[in-house]
Amino acid sequence: MADRRKRFGEAALEVVSNGGLRALTHRSVDEAAGLPPGSVNYYAPTRAKLEALALTEAYEQMYAIAIRTFGPILDAADPPTELVLDCTTDFVVAMSAETGLVAARHALVVESQFDDVLREQVATNRTAFVAFTEPFVRSKAPDSPERTAELIVALVEGLIQQQTLVAASNFHRSMIRAAIARIFGFQGG
Incomplete structure (x- = not known):
């Protein structure tokens, strides 16, 4: 059952990645999953549930x-600061290469402003990314590691979106690393 839900989540994310939210239908998800019409209805009887499946898969791919x-x-x-900078830069570069994933997640985040369930899903995942980031900044911002991590997540997310959704071409790795050093509040970079 979990395998089938994962398959539908992957298919829903693929549909949104390739065609935007307008393309997300039960039929398109069934087709992308390679299953007969009506198959996804058990797991996602509404469009909102399809969106939630796609968003779940997007976050799973981001966590990976x-x-x-x-x-x-x-x-x-x-x-060490240098290693934090290198790993964060690697994350931005890797995510920036995932244009379909970032575009789909962005569309679903925008849609979450009109759907309480999606909004909660976004908030829960953002909290998880903040908690993931917090240990890396704890010694650099001992008075407010959670708030610092929250700001870093928001700024890194913005950098990834800029790279994938707006920029004509991606920034050079050294520019990304320098920006991340500033975001983290590290000297140099």
């Missing part, structure tokens, strides 16, 4: 990228 790129510092009590 975060785990991969932050791997070198996940278990470090107080990771």
Whole structure:
């Protein structure tokens, strides 16, 4: 059952990534999943549920990228500044290469302003990303690590969106690293 839900989540995200929210229908998700018409209805009987499946998958893919790129510092009590900068830069670069994922997530976040369930899903995942970031800034901002992490998540998210949704071409890695150093409040970069 979980495998099927995952399959539909992947299919829903693929549909939104390739065609936007307008393309998200039960039929398009069934087709993308390679299943007969009506198959997704059990898991997502409404359009809102389809959107929630897509958003869940988007966050799962983002977490996978975060785990991969932050791997070198996940278990470090107080990771070196240079390594934090490198891992965060790797995350921005990796996410910026995922234009469909970022565009779909962005569309779903915009849609969440009109849907309480999606809005809660976005808030829950943002809180998780803040908690993920907090250990990396705890020694740099001991008075307010949670608020600092919250600001960093918002600014990094904005940088990723700029890279994928607005910029004609991506910024050079050294520029991204310097911007991240400033976002974190680190000197140099």
